[in-house]
Amino acid sequence: MASTEQDEEGCLQTEYLVPDWVRVRRESFGLLFYDTRSTRLTFVRSGLVLSPPPFTGPRRALLVDAVTGSRRAALSRLLRSLVAKGLIVASETQ
Numbered sequence: 001m002a003s004t005e006q007d008e009e010g011c012l013q014t015e016y017l018v019p020d021w022v023r024v025r026r027e028s029f030g031l032l033f034y035d036t037r038s039t040r041l042t043f044v045r046s047g048l049v050l051s052p053p054p055f056t057g058p059r060r061a062l063l064v065d066a067v068t069g070s071r072r073a074a075l076s077r078l079l080r081s082l083v084a085k086g087l088i089v090a091s092e093t094q
Contacts, residue, residue, distance in 0.1 A: 015061055015090075019087075019088075022088070026052055029043065030046035031044045044078065046078065
């Protein structure tokens with residue numbers, strides 16, 4: 001499993017970090033995000049493609065499995081949506 005997503009050329013990578021105020025839990029359908037600031041729950045039907053970060057440690061990176069084709073486009077849209085909601089933060093790496 002990787003915590004980064006590569007672009008089409010495989011050069012740039014994006015790491016998705018989970019802020020301190022967000023809790024993520026594995027469920028049978030995918031992931032459950034809990035925003036402790038607003039007590040809002042977000043259900044994400046991701047299957048096993050996304051995995052929650054470890055509960056402890058300095059870096060809380062969302063784990064993203066490699067996917068191809070149309071699943072890659074759907075995963076990219078999902079990740080952008082989670083960023084827009086403030087549930088994860090995109091951090092580009094070299």
